[in-house]
Amino acid sequence: MISWHNAPEYSYKGYIYRPDVDEDDEGIRKAWHRCVSRIDPTDELVSNATPYRWMTEQEFKEFIDVMAKVTA
Numbered sequence: 001m002i003s004w005h006n007a008p009e010y011s012y013k014g015y016i017y018r019p020d021v022d023e024d025d026e027g028i029r030k031a032w033h034r035c036v037s038r039i040d041p042t043d044e045l046v047s048n049a050t051p052y053r054w055m056t057e058q059e060f061k062e063f064i065d066v067m068a069k070v071t072a
Contacts, residue, residue: 002029002054010060013068014038015045017060035064 002021010017020032030051037043047063049055055063 002031002052006054008054008057010055010057011038012061012064015064017055019054033063035060035067 004021007019007021008017015035015037018034018036020034021029022032023029031054032051033047033049033055035045035047045063045067047055047059049059049063
């Protein structure tokens with residue numbers, strides 16, 4: 001189950017995986033996959049990966065690599 005207490009911590013190419021948890025009216029928790037820049041905290045990337053589990057470290061790294069190409 002997704003919980004604030006078991007969120008993984010990843011870091012890659014200056015970004016940190018900082019997921020948020022949103023709980024709906026029925027008690028179902030969903031993850032928001034936020035990736036925040038270490039240098040500029042206002043530089044935030046949000047992935048549309050499945051909200052029912054955390055991103056794996058590999059998924060996080062692939063997302064950062066893709067976003068680096070798109071924003072370059």
